[in-house]
Amino acid sequence: MSAATATPGRLRLRLACLDADAPPLFGLASAPGGRQGFEPAVAALLADEMGLDLEWALMPWGDMLPAAQRHEVDAVLCGQGIIPARLEQVDFTRPYGVFHEGVLCRRGEAVRDPSGLVGRRVAAIAGSANERLANTFEGAVVVPFSGDSDDVYADMLAALRSGDVFAVVDDDVVFVPLGESDPTFELGFVVKTHNPWGIGVAKDLPDLRTEIDDALAAIIADGRHRAAWEQWLPTLEYPF
Incomplete structure (x- = not known):
């Protein structure tokens, strides 16, 4: 019990x-x-x-x-x-909590709306609300990351850092401060999804x-x- x-x-x-x-x-x-x-x-x-x-x-x-x-x-x-x-x-x-979703890119490569993701590899956690949003970006190539990893969030950031993916979709609560403080990354745009947690x-x-x-x-x-x-x-x- x-x-x-x-x-x-x-x-x-x-x-x-x-x-x-x-x-x-x-x-x-x-x-x-x-x-x-x-x-x-x-x-x-x-x-x-x-x-x-x-x-x-x-x-x-x-x-x-x-x-x-x-x-x-x-x-x-x-x-x-x-x-x-x-x-x-x-x-x-x-x-x-109620949060929105953001699109994180490498600094200097950020796009400001989904049209910039056409033909680009975009990471999101498999089966998540973020993957569901990524699939609405017309022309984007969605790359699901397995939740079986010990740290899927770190895996996606590593793939973004290396250039294996062009962008990562995740929640604004982690991306807004990261985009402001990390010299590697830049927040492209936020989608006001009002997701309840x-x-x-x-x-x-x-x-x-x-x-x-x-x-x-x-x-x-x-x-x-x-x-x-x-x-x-x-x-x-x-x-x-």
């Missing part, structure tokens, strides 16, 4: 995520001071509201939802846009989903969630 099912005496909230360096969303677990960023901050607030210790289970992207289905983790809190393909696998809480819980644990959802509602209502947003995502408009 999951450590965070609705039973007395449980001690922890065990959440799945990728171990990657994707600030300000999250950083590496091995970083000085431990895992930091917006999602770890939200997770810590949830655990505190629920009276539990927080534990991260770090794994490849493609393993996260299956781990929730098998009750190896209590939930997935890791960049999960609430899209039909994922709703077939797990149930989601209310959104803890939620916390994924196994379909056969509705009480757990409700408990996490209630905790999320509480930290949004009293301003703790907004404070975390403004600390970690100051350039993005608060969506709630």
Whole structure:
């Protein structure tokens, strides 16, 4: 049984995520001071509201939802846009974030709209909302990157850096600061997709989903969630 099912005496909230360096969303677990960023901050607030210790289970992207289905983790809190393909696998809480999607290029080669991607290789995580958006760019050659990698985000950036792909599609929450701070990359354009992100819980644990959802509602209502947003995502408009 999951450590965070609705039973007395449980001690922890065990959440799945990728171990990657994707600030300000999250950083590496091995970083000085431990895992930091917006999602770890939200997770810590949830655990505190629920009276539990927080534990991260770090794994490849493609393993996260299956781990929730098998009750190896209590939930997935890791960049999960609430899209039909994922709703077939797990149930989601209310959104803890709403984000758009960006197109990242090498600095000096950025394009300002999809017409600049005709005939170009464009990377996105296989099965993601980002891949779905990339497939709407007429004439682009979409290159899916497998979520089975230990760090698919780093794999895509390495392919962009080397020239194996011309652009990468991912969420604005990681691309806006990267495009501003990294001399290698430049943000081409952002598509206002308003993708809601939620916390994924196994379909056969509705009480757990409700408990996490209630905790999320509480930290949004009293301003703790907004404070975390403004600390970690100051350039993005608060969506709630």
